[in-house]
Amino acid sequence: MIRIRDLWQIVRIAGPFGFWRLLRHSRSLKQTTGRFLVQHALFALDRVGLVDSLLSDGGLDVASKPELDSSMLLAVCEYLYENRLLERMSPTRFQARNRSEFRAMLRCMYASFAYGQPLGALDKLLTGQWKYGRDVVRDGKYDAMASADLTSLFSYGFSASVLRTTGARSVLDLGCGTGGFLDYLRDHGFSGALYGLDLSEDAIDEGIRHGAEARGVELHVGDLFEVANYRSDLQEGKLDVLSLMFVLHEFEDGAVMDMLRRIGREFPGTSVLLTELPARSSDEIRNARRTVFPELKFVHEISGQILRTRDQWKDLFERSGFTLRAERANELTNQLCMFFASIEST
Numbered sequence: 539m540i541r542i543r544d545l546w547q548i549v550r551i552a553g554p555f556g557f558w559r560l561l562r563h564s565r566s567l568k569q570t571t572g573r574f575l576v577q578h579a580l581f582a583l584d585r586v587g588l589v590d591s592l593l594s595d596g597g598l599d600v601a602s603k604p605e606l607d608s609s610m611l612l613a614v615c616e617y618l619y620e621n622r623l624l625e626r627m628s629p630t631r632f633q634a635r636n637r638s639e640f641r642a643m644l645r646c647m648y649a650s651f652a653y654g655q656p657l658g659a660l661d662k663l664l665t666g667q668w669k670y671g672r673d674v675v676r677d678g679k680y681d682a683m684a685s686a687d688l689t690s691l692f693s694y695g696f697s698a699s700v701l702r703t704t705g706a707r708s709v710l711d712l713g714c715g716t717g718g719f720l721d722y723l724r725d726h727g728f729s730g731a732l733y734g735l736d737l738s739e740d741a742i743d744e745g746i747r748h749g750a751e752a753r754g755v756e757l758h759v760g761d762l763f764e765v766a767n768y769r770s771d772l773q774e775g776k777l778d779v780l781s782l783m784f785v786l787h788e789f790e791d792g793a794v795m796d797m798l799r800r801i802g803r804e805f806p807g808t809s810v811l812l813t814e815l816p817a818r819s820s821d822e823i824r825n826a827r828r829t830v831f832p833e834l835k836f837v838h839e840i841s842g843q844i845l846r847t848r849d850q851w852k853d854l855f856e857r858s859g860f861t862l863r864a865e866r867a868n869e870l871t872n873q874l875c876m877f878f879a880s881i882e883s884t
């Protein structure tokens with residue numbers, strides 16, 4: 539309850555302008571540090587494996603964790619309780635207040651912490667003391683999960699709609715993350731062979747943990763530059779399509795062309811389905827208000843990822859022996875899907 543007497547006292551001591559500044563400053567402080575602290579608290583709970591207990595019917599009893607510092611854990615839980623993310627069942631027992639909201643917060647935390655390491659070392663990256671890729675990298679598992687969260691909402695359906703027009707019967711998704719696109723294809727009536735390859739062991743483990751095998755989706759850990767080495771693990775015979783969804787922008791032009799030429803040699807007749815965020819100018823992004831593009835562009839740039847325009851992609855593929863057969867773009871969601879056939883097979 540706000541007491542009029544207290545309000546009056548603030549106005550009298552700070553003055554009306556000071557009162558307004560105090561209000562404004564506390565609100566910004568709450569917004570900025572609040573988000574930061576909640577994210578760190580969730581990150582810590584996830585790292586020490588307490589998230590499932592908080593989401594369970596019985597909740598988490600702080601007293602039942604003698605291996606952890608109880609006053610620290612109580613501080614974390616009380617903070618989340620005060621911010622209405624947790625309910626307090628007893629003085630030491632806490633539970634997620636709204637499970638779906640809590641899960642959604644966790645997913646946002648994964649997205650933030652995917653780039654937690656490079657962001658924490660931004661000063662070193664700015665001074666050139668450290669180099670991204672050599673001294674610091676993003677978290678592969680969190681990145682794959684955050685990527686899948688966003689792409690599953692539209693990109694999977696978007697790229698599947700282009701894939702459907704090609705009559706493909708087998709797909710290998712390179713840089714598949716947790717295998718979400720392949721799961722989507724299976725769940726939406728694709729009956730052919732589905733394979734995925736990703737460098738991140740954590741991401742592949744996560745996909746397997748979520749039942750990829752039961753859906754007939756085969757996931758492998760490996761480097762897409764060495765994809766020919768995994769050919770024996772793949773279906774005998776021809777592979778129709780190699781999908782590259784939000785992965786080729788990780789590499790410089792020379793590496794992309796080298797990789798595409800290898801695909802042309804090692805998988806003759808196989809087509810490539812490319813899904814990417816096309817490059818947009820800062821002014822365009824600034825005008826697309828309330829979107830996540832500025833955040834996406836920023837993390838891409840600090841981690842040496844290269845967003846290219848549609849024409850730059852077309853040019854790279856053509857110089858590597860592929861020809862554009864179909865394409866679809868959506869400017870609202872800022873994405874591009876291009877289907878290329880190798881020149882020998884046209």
Ligand SMILES: C[S@@+](CC[C@H](N)C(=O)[O-])C[C@H]1O[C@@H](n2cnc3c(N)ncnc32)[C@H](O)[C@@H]1O
Nearest residue numbers: 682685686713714715736737738761762783785
């Ligand atoms: C932004 S995520 C995209 C994941 C997934 N394709 C999607 O759209 O949700 C990029 C993925 O590429 C993988 N990746 C990066 N370099 C790779 C490489 N050389 N070989 C295989 N996978 C790689 C990363 O591990 C990560 O899972």
